[in-house]
Amino acid sequence: MRNLILLAVQGAGKGTLAKALSEKFGYVHISTGDILRERASVGDELGKKIKDLIDNGIFVPNDIIYEAMEYKITRPECKNGYILDGFPRNLEQAQGYEEMAKRLGIDRGIVINMTLKDELLKQRIIGRRVCKDCGSIYNIYSDNEQFKPKHEGVCNKCGGPLYQRDDDNEEAMKKRINTYFEVTTPIIDYYKEKGILYEVDSTDSDKTFDAVVKILKTLGDKVD
Numbered sequence: 111m112r113n114l115i116l117l118a119v120q121g122a123g124k125g126t127l128a129k130a131l132s133e134k135f136g137y138v139h140i141s142t143g144d145i146l147r148e149r150a151s152v153g154d155e156l157g158k159k160i161k162d163l164i165d166n167g168i169f170v171p172n173d174i175i176y177e178a179m180e181y182k183i184t185r186p187e188c189k190n191g192y193i194l195d196g197f198p199r200n201l202e203q204a205q206g207y208e209e210m211a212k213r214l215g216i217d218r219g220i221v222i223n224m225t226l227k228d229e230l231l232k233q234r235i236i237g238r239r240v241c242k243d244c245g246s247i248y249n250i251y252s253d254n255e256q257f258k259p260k261h262e263g264v265c266n267k268c269g270g271p272l273y274q275r276d277d278d279n280e281e282a283m284k285k286r287i288n289t290y291f292e293v294t295t296p297i298i299d300y301y302k303e304k305g306i307l308y309e310v311d312s313t314d315s316d317k318t319f320d321a322v323v324k325i326l327k328t329l330g331d332k333v334d
């Protein structure tokens with residue numbers, strides 16, 4: 111399977127789509143946000159610095175990101191295909207990743223750009239809940255039973271406790287959305303020029319998943 115890069119403003123459902131694709135087809139899901147939160151939880155000096163940046167919706171420096179990415183994408187399990195969720199996040203990172211992939215002899219993959227109407231974004235971010243035990247993602251405002259917790263604060267799948275990310279608040283959200291449109295949008299043009307950008311509407315997560323599968327099939331990938 112070819113590697114995938116997911117592009118979307120935070121809250122558009124990148125994590126949900128990546129999780130669904132990896133569960134169904136065996137991609138390795140590489141989320142920079144998850145990697146950074148895990149590193150932050152160590153609680154040492156670097157961990158505290160990372161936590162502070164994340165909580166304020168500020169980018170973590172590139173050297174930290176590149177080191178983590180190179181370590182991840184060269185793991186043997188990534189040979190069968192991986193999904194990048196949260197990286198590259200600006201043009202500089204897109205160019206950095208391009209060079210990294212070339213140097214390592216890894217196919218950079220194709221880019222899925224997930225689009226979502228502004229008014230849905232706020233609900234997606236403020237309503238997001240994540241299971242502490244299995245990582246399943248829910249939304250308390252969701253119309254879809256699968257994504258709405260049946261019991262408040264409890265994971266439908268494993269019964270684990272649900273939590274709200276520290277950066278899922280309105281102020282951090284505004285910062286993240288502004289940052290996204292300022293610095294991430296140029297990546298779209300960069301990949302468009304390379305002819306590897308595919309767009310999917312992410313209003314409905316089931317339909318988004320089907321749209322991605324359709325794209326992959328068109329390209330000849332075995333995703334049944």
Ligand code: AMP
Nearest residue numbers: 142143163164167168169170196197199
């Ligand atoms: P996410 O889980 O993708 O929403 O990421 C949460 C936070 O982690 C972001 O708001 C940034 O502070 C940081 N982060 C994640 N990915 C990157 C990246 N590629 N470059 C810089 N910072 C990142």
